Amino acid sequence: MFIIGIDPGLLNTGWAIIQFDRKQSLLLSSGSIKTQSNEKMSCRLFRIYDELIQNTENYQINYGSIEKNLVNSNSESSMLLSMARGISLLYFGQRKIEYGEYMPTHIKKIICGNGRAEKDQIEKMLQYYIYNFATLSKEKKFSNHEVDSIAIALCHGFHL
DSSP, X not given: OEEEEEEOOSSEEEEEEEEOOSSOBEEEXXXXXXXXXXXXXXXXXXXXXXXXXXXXXTSOOOEEEEEOOOOOSOHHHHHHHHHHHHHHHHHHHHHTOEEEEEXXXXXXXXXXXXXXXXXXXXXXXXHHHBTTHHHHHHHSOOOHHHHHHHHHHHHXXXXX
């Protein structure tokens, strides 16, 4: 089964598609969608949506997963993050993809066994769970947002 994981963000939205298998999953594609803070908000949001569609149109995605946002003390930051999250949810709705939502600590606990795991611990566990992750890591440097989106997709797979 194919699962897309999305790490929503207005400056960087990470996405990854995995072929999930409890014993040996594969990373099929991933990336980070970047927008510029000086662009109009409507253009930034459209770029996220459009690039999600373009980068995933060749896959028959069965399930989706997205990181749940925490509301922080800066209400403007929370609002901006929620806009990017809303665009990701629109993508799921438009493609009729069932999805799950997970808090960052829950994702880390499922992947690493520790809800406070650091990025390097997550990457090490992804090498264990994703058959081709180590090889692909040698070919390209994954952004933090890509790593998060891979972990989000894998987390959802373990919940199915």
